[in-house]
Every structure is written in structure tokens, then in C-alpha cells.
Amino acid sequence: MKIKSIIIISLLFLLISCASNQPSLILNEAENQYESARMIKGIFNTDAQKMGEAKEALGKAKQLQENNKDKYLVDHYATISIKNTEIAQERHRLKQTELEIEEANKKRQQLLLQARSQEVKSARMEAMKLAAELDALQAEQTERGIILTLENIVFAFNSAMLQPNGDRTVARIAQYLNDYPQRHILVEGFTDNIGSEAYNLELSRQRAEAVEQSLIRHGVDSRRVGIVGLGEAYPIASNETNAGRQKNRRVEIVIANQDGRNILGR
CATH class of the missing domain: 3.30.1330.60 (OmpA-like domain)
Known part of the structure; x- marks a missing residue:
């Protein structure tokens, strides 16, 4: 009976050990998301801090995974990495939108200036024509x-x-x-x-x-x-x-x- 108990306990430890060594799906997601974000042009200029925090959390999760630490801790740091990556991506999108709006406003101002310039040119031509006609009419x-x-x-x-x-x-x-x-x-x-x-x-x-x-x-x-x-x-x-x-x-x-x-x- 005592031998049977020892066998059961050994099997439980083996199962727990195998479970802790299973790869974390959240960690895989964190790695993929960080790599995708890293390829976005200019994202480090927009939010280097959050990208740095995402990389640091990802490194901790990978280290814990390699050291066969509790899966809860691995998933915890992987989730932190994902959140920081998402924040950096969202801030980058907002920054790009602001730049697009700024560029659109510049183009709008250029078009307004061009239109105004054309109006002034037309007004000058009209004034010249008017002056010539009025001179003939002794106005x-x-x-x-x-x-x-x-x-x-x-x-x-x-x-x-x-x-x-x-x-x-x-x-x-x-x-x-x-x-x-x-x-x-x-x-x-x-x-x-x-x-x-x-x-x-x-x-x-x-x-x-x-x-x-x-x-x-x-x-x-x-x-x-x-x-x-x-x-x-x-x-x-x-x-x-x-x-x-x-x-x-x-x-x-x-x-x-x-x-x-x-x-x-x-």
C-alpha cells in the first residue's frame, strides 16, 4: 500500500512537471505581436518606451519558460508584453493619423492659396480690361x-x-x-x-x-x-x-x- 502511494505521488509530480514545460500560447502570441510591431516603420520613434517595456516583459516570459517556471508567471509577463505592444501600435496609428491630417491641412492651405492667387490674377486682368474700357467711355x-x-x-x-x-x-x-x-x-x-x-x-x-x-x-x-x-x-x-x-x-x-x-x- 505504501509503495502504491509513492507511485501515485511520483506520477502527479511528473504530470505537473510536464504541464509546466508545455509551451505557452500567450507567449507565442506575444512574440508574434512584438515582431510584427517591430517591423512597423517609425514605431520606435513614436513610442520607444512602450516598445522597450514590451521587449523587456517578453524577455522575462521567455526566460521563465526556459527555466520551467510556473506557466502562470510566463503568461503574466507575456500578457504585459502584448499590452505594451498594443499601446505602442495604437499610439503610432494615432500619430500617423495626426500627420495625415496635418498634411491634408497643408495641401488644403496650398489649394486655397493657389485659388486666391488665381482670383487675384483674374481680378487684375478684369481691372486692366475695365480700365481700358472705362478710358474709352471717359469714366x-x-x-x-x-x-x-x-x-x-x-x-x-x-x-x-x-x-x-x-x-x-x-x-x-x-x-x-x-x-x-x-x-x-x-x-x-x-x-x-x-x-x-x-x-x-x-x-x-x-x-x-x-x-x-x-x-x-x-x-x-x-x-x-x-x-x-x-x-x-x-x-x-x-x-x-x-x-x-x-x-x-x-x-x-x-x-x-x-x-x-x-x-x-x-
Whole structure:
């Protein structure tokens, strides 16, 4: 009976010994994960500390395994290695995402700068074209906008009828205005000082309407055009002579300096 007990105890020790010598699956996983992480470019630059801790824990687990130590201890250090490796990998992924976002923002800024540069270039080209056309139309740049004083659009005394040569001038201006379809326009009518103030205000408005209708006939969107009659105010010549009064019987077109901007009154 005593011999039988000794045999049983010996078998138990043998089984325990064999169990402790079994390879740890967690250790294998830790080795594979650490080797995979180690091959990731730049991971040691991102988190050298966690990679170092993972390597150290992995070394302890392997040493315990070789020394046939308790499998629990082997698995414990292998698990620590896995956790540190995962932390290093996750931090590296986050760092790469941050770098990608930073690079995307740089590219976005470059595209915005390129677009802005193109806008400036287009604006300069438009300004050059505008300057050339305005020079031909004898325009004046003011804070209110670009003022075209239509000296050859003159009206007969007590008349708001647009003369044929005046209509041709308006057609030319309409062609120019249609190149800038977003700019508002104000047509201002004027008279000489003969007649009552109230009558002259109405007559000046009728003259502004005559030019407005001509602009619309030549393709200018009516929603862009405003009119106002200013009567005998703001003369550009003396009303003491026939020639001066004829110059004062005029229409001026004000073009907004920028797209969509309203035109200030006098």
C-alpha cells in the first residue's frame, strides 16, 4: 500500500512537471505581436518606451519558460508584453493619423492659396480690361462707383426722348455692363434750371427711365438697374448759356465698384 502511494505521488509530480514545460500560447502570441510591431516603420520613434517595456516583459516570459517556471508567471509577463505592444501600435496609428491630417491641412492651405492667387490674377486682368474700357467711355472712378457721364446723350429742351446717337452709345455701354452681370447700376437723370423744380424732377426721372429702357432692350437685366431723377441739381456747366444748359440736360450711369454692392446716393 505504501509503495502504491509513492507511485501515485511520483506520477502527479511528473504530470505537473510536464504541464509546466508545455509551451505557452500567450507567449507565442506575444512574440508574434512584438515582431510584427517591430517591423512597423517609425514605431520606435513614436513610442520607444512602450516598445522597450514590451521587449523587456517578453524577455522575462521567455526566460521563465526556459527555466520551467510556473506557466502562470510566463503568461503574466507575456500578457504585459502584448499590452505594451498594443499601446505602442495604437499610439503610432494615432500619430500617423495626426500627420495625415496635418498634411491634408497643408495641401488644403496650398489649394486655397493657389485659388486666391488665381482670383487675384483674374481680378487684375478684369481691372486692366475695365480700365481700358472705362478710358474709352471717359469714366470717373469715385467712392460711389464708376460714373459714366454720357455727354453725347443729350436731350432736347423739355424732352425725355433718347436720340439715335444716344441709343447707340447706350448699346455700347450695355455690352460693357453685360461683361459684369453682378454689378448694380444706377441711372441718374438731370435737367437745366428752366421750369419749376417739381417739373424738372419729373422730367429728369423720365430721362433716366429712357436710358434704363434702352439698357434693358440691349440685354441688361432690369433687376440690376435703378433710376433716380435729380432735376436741376448738380449742374456740370453754367445754366446762363444755351451750350451750358444743353450739357446739364444729361444722364449719368453709376456702376457699383464691386459685385452685389449697393450704390450710395449723392
